[in-house]
Amino acid sequence: MTDPAHLTAPVVPARRPPHGAPGPLARLKATYFPTPLQGLLTVVLGALLVVLLARLADWAVVGAVWSPADPAACSADGAGACWAVVAEKHRVMFFGAFPYEEHWRAALACLLIIAAFVVSALPRCWSPHLAWLWIATLALALWLMLGGAGLAELSTSDWGGLPLTLLLSAGTVSLGLPLALVLALGRNSTMPAVRLICIGTIELFRGLPLLAVLFMASLILPLFLGEGVTVDKFVRALVGMVLFFGAYAAEIVRGGLQALPKGQYEAAMSLGLPYWPMMITVILPQALRIVVPALVNDIIRAFKNTSFVAVIGLFDFLGATKASLQDPLWVRHTLEAYLFIMAVYFAFCWAMSRYALWIERRIDTDRPSHAP
Amino acid sequence: MTAITMNQVNKWFGALHVLRDIALTVNQGETVVVCGPSGSGKSTLIRTLNALEPIDQGALTVAGIRLDGAEARRQVRRRVGMVFQSFNLFTHLRVIDNLTLAPEGVLGLSRHAAEARALALLDRVGLADQARKFPGQLSGGQQQRVAITRTLMMEPEVLLFDEPTSALDPEMVHEVLHLMEALSREGRTMVCVTHEMGFARNVADRVVFMVSGSIVEQAPPDRFFDAPQSDAARTFMAQVLH
Numbered sequence: 001m002t003d004p005a006h007l008t009a010p011v012v013p014a015r016r017p018p019h020g021a022p023g024p025l026a027r028l029k030a031t032y033f034p035t036p037l038q039g040l041l042t043v044v045l046g047a048l049l050v051v052l053l054a055r056l057a058d059w060a061v062v063g064a065v066w067s068p069a070d071p072a073a074c075s076a077d078g079a080g081a082c083w084a085v086v087a088e089k090h091r092v093m094f095f096g097a098f099p100y101e102e103h104w105r106a107a108l109a110c111l112l113i114i115a116a117f118v119v120s121a122l123p124r125c126w127s128p129h130l131a132w133l134w135i136a137t138l139a140l141a142l143w144l145m146l147g148g149a150g151l152a153e154l155s156t157s158d159w160g161g162l163p164l165t166l167l168l169s170a171g172t173v174s175l176g177l178p179l180a181l182v183l184a185l186g187r188n189s190t191m192p193a194v195r196l197i198c199i200g201t202i203e204l205f206r207g208l209p210l211l212a213v214l215f216m217a218s219l220i221l222p223l224f225l226g227e228g229v230t231v232d233k234f235v236r237a238l239v240g241m242v243l244f245f246g247a248y249a250a251e252i253v254r255g256g257l258q259a260l261p262k263g264q265y266e267a268a269m270s271l272g273l274p275y276w277p278m279m280i281t282v283i284l285p286q287a288l289r290i291v292v293p294a295l296v297n298d299i300i301r302a303f304k305n306t307s308f309v310a311v312i313g314l315f316d317f318l319g320a321t322k323a324s325l326q327d328p329l330w331v332r333h334t335l336e337a338y339l340f341i342m343a344v345y346f347a348f349c350w351a352m353s354r355y356a357l358w359i360e361r362r363i364d365t366d367r368p369s370h371a372p
Numbered sequence: 373m374t375a376i377t378m379n380q381v382n383k384w385f386g387a388l389h390v391l392r393d394i395a396l397t398v399n400q401g402e403t404v405v406v407c408g409p410s411g412s413g414k415s416t417l418i419r420t421l422n423a424l425e426p427i428d429q430g431a432l433t434v435a436g437i438r439l440d441g442a443e444a445r446r447q448v449r450r451r452v453g454m455v456f457q458s459f460n461l462f463t464h465l466r467v468i469d470n471l472t473l474a475p476e477g478v479l480g481l482s483r484h485a486a487e488a489r490a491l492a493l494l495d496r497v498g499l500a501d502q503a504r505k506f507p508g509q510l511s512g513g514q515q516q517r518v519a520i521t522r523t524l525m526m527e528p529e530v531l532l533f534d535e536p537t538s539a540l541d542p543e544m545v546h547e548v549l550h551l552m553e554a555l556s557r558e559g560r561t562m563v564c565v566t567h568e569m570g571f572a573r574n575v576a577d578r579v580v581f582m583v584s585g586s587i588v589e590q591a592p593p594d595r596f597f598d599a600p601q602s603d604a605a606r607t608f609m610a611q612v613l614h
Binding site for chain 2 (some may be wrong): 174261263264267268269270271272273274276281282285286289
């Protein structure tokens with residue numbers, strides 16, 4: 001009956017893999033003591049690390065001076081880190097020359113901006129409506145920072161410290177991103193004039209150092225505007241930052257536009273969608289999703305770049321700290337103050353880069369592979 | 373009534389002459405299958421019919437509109453539906469939103485009317501329970517049926533299919549061909565580029581055979597398959613039928 005060359009077998013039922021996960025001890029051994037030589041290295045480096053950490057702890061915690069009551073204590077023999085300088089100067093570091101009794105306004109503006117960034121970071125909130133959130137946030141923040149309508153009036157020359165840094169970052173990103181979209185789309189335009197203007201803008205600002213852009217904005221812009229017209233120093237810095245950020249972000253957005261399969265454009269066109277509806281409903285939502293991690297990277301850079309404005313006489317977080325350390329009582333303890341603001345900068349940037357990693361994974365799982 | 377007229381149409385990609393003196397008429401209600409070896413220009417031909425590829429010479433009239441200029445292109449695209457090899461569903465939108473996007477944006481239907489039309493059509497193609505899913509959650513065959521439904525949403529006068537089953541696993545080809553056959557039976561005007569010779573034989577009213585950018589044979593399917601006139605057609609058939 002059956003042909004001996006025709007073999008049959010039942011389906012084999014699925015089984016567990018043979019090895020369970022290795023225990024923590026086994027993993028530790030495999031990582032740190034795989035061979036005697038590597039084990040020795042682990043011991044030597046480990047001992048070195050312990051000694052260094054102990055000395056660091058001794059300086060930063062055990063021998064540290066915390067209370068600003070007596071500046072001389074910091075200079076005493078055997079004294080460790082002088083954190084007292086931060087306790088003494090933190091208001092000036094954070095808020096610069098902003099009037100002391102109005103600090104709450106600046107702090108509130110900071111919180112608003114941070115909240116707007118957090119909301120914008122959530123994928124479920126991604127929609128063109130974010131524009132309204134940012135208009136509202138910036139309007140409120142400006143009202144808090146400038147006063148009027150019931151609040152004491154201030155000017156941008158009173159601004160300083162972290163609020164200035166955050167306002168510059170928020171302004172750069174919220175104005176720079178729309179600019180980047182326009183530049184990226186314009187660069188792909190079929191209209192030669194539009195394309196040339198966009199390419200020119202992008203290449204000009206990508207080809208200049210940020211410092212040069214800031215000098216240009218602060219020194220050359222007033223020349224063009226002519227006698228008598230003065231543009232606020234903050235606005236000039238912001239214009240420079242926005243153009244610089246926009247040029248870089250435009251190239252990132254363009255990368256996203258190119259990464260999108262051509263079929264998405266063709267499907268939209270074949271349904272009769274005109275250019276703008278196609279871009280807004282089909283192309284940009286997908287293209288931007290692809291480049292969010294790269295954009296976050298650029299936003300981190302824009303945040304750090306705000307410290308450049310010190311060169312045109314604005315006192316951002318770094319600048320305000322530097323200014324606060326002119327006090328002869330504390331001038332010998334600038335290291336601790338700089339370490340502290342380094343930690344603050346790091347906290348912001350690290351949070352953003354962790355977010356970029358998270359969103360990258362999230363987008364990968366969100367985006368189903370194209371079937372064929 | 374003619375739905376499509378191509379008169380002495382020529383097209384070049386650089387120096388490459390991809391469409392050569394194409395003359396083709398498709399009547400309303402007719403199903404035409406375009407076949408030929410790869411590189412023969414059949415995809416380019418079908419893509420000129422809704423202006424995804426512009427032509428360099430000749431005259432092209434689709435759904436009563438002479439294709440020249442941007443306005444004519446817009447009008448033609450509203451009246452002509454296109455189904456692609458790789459489906460090209462909008463991956464960031466749910467099935468239902470893929471379907472309602474153009475009817476709302478181009479035809480001006482209300483959200484309510486567009487959804488009602490979408491659900492009725494999904495029901496017809498047997499995908500009513502998939503409306504809230506994302507394209508990536510569907511099988512290839514289901515995605516292609518959604519893509520066909522998306523073109524039907526616009527109530528097109530002409531349907532174009534560009535190798536609609538070439539990207540599908542073999543077991544899913546059938547469900548797509550079945551739907552295409554049903555559409556042909558209800559009298560829609562269809563132009564299909566496909567390698568499915570069974571479909572061509574059973575469903576098409578006419579087979580158009582292309583070689584090197586030229587139409588070398590046009591015949592009813594039984595004539596074409598049983599008595600091909602050119603060597604190229606005989607060679608082609610020997611290759612695809614085995």
